[in-house]
Amino acid sequence: MKPVSCLAALVISVVSINLQAAPHCGELTVAYGATGGDYTNSEDRKNKVPIVEQYHFTPNIENLVSGNSGPLGGELTYTLERFPNHHRALASFAKLGLRDKTPKPIGSRFSVECAFDRAIRFKPNDPTVRMVYGTYLLKLGQQDKAIDQLNVAVNLQPEDPTINYNLGLLYVQKKDYEQARTYAKKAYELGFPLPGLKNKLVEAGKWED
Secondary structure, three states, X not given: OOOOHHHOOOOOOOOOOOOOOOOOOOOOHHHHOOOOOOOOOHHHHHHOHHHHHHHHOOHHHHOOOOOOOOOHHHHHHHHHXXXXXXHHHHHHHHHHHHHHOOOOOOOOOOOHHHHHHHHHHHOOOOHHXXXXXXXXHHHOOOHHHHHHHHHHHHXXXXXXXXXXXXXXXXXXXXXXXXXXXXXXXXXXHOOOOOOHHHHHHHHOOOOOO
């Protein structure tokens, strides 16, 4: 499944959050209930996701404006209990933690780290979960861990232009230009539209047409 457009590229901005060792992040039994399932499954997306989203993942919730029936953290973790690998809810929950500078936003049933732990346990082979997690780790300043997640993602879905592009950006930051150029070439061959990565390599004198 291709990543949605709102997850298109990494934005580099380190946020200081006091992260402690993640506790046990809960069982995944809720996800198998009547109103839960796999976000990458077309039948679940058609028949189950809308039931939850209409109340607990409205545009105001996704954009971190306000909750519908309670705090944003509660709304987002309600959705993530039922669809642990809900890509957009994961992205919004991560942004909420970064915005509020807390590992566990107000009203949340679990921490941001636990949200990703649960998503990976639920669907280890979902590359978009890994990409969103890598973005979160990068914004925390955990560059090496971010690269680890993006490497898992690109191995799972090597023909995805967005993942290749984001991994190239990370390698530019590390000044590993050979790797950055490899992933940049792949991303552009696959049709990625943004020139930012190429521009960075050109500026560094590391781009060859």
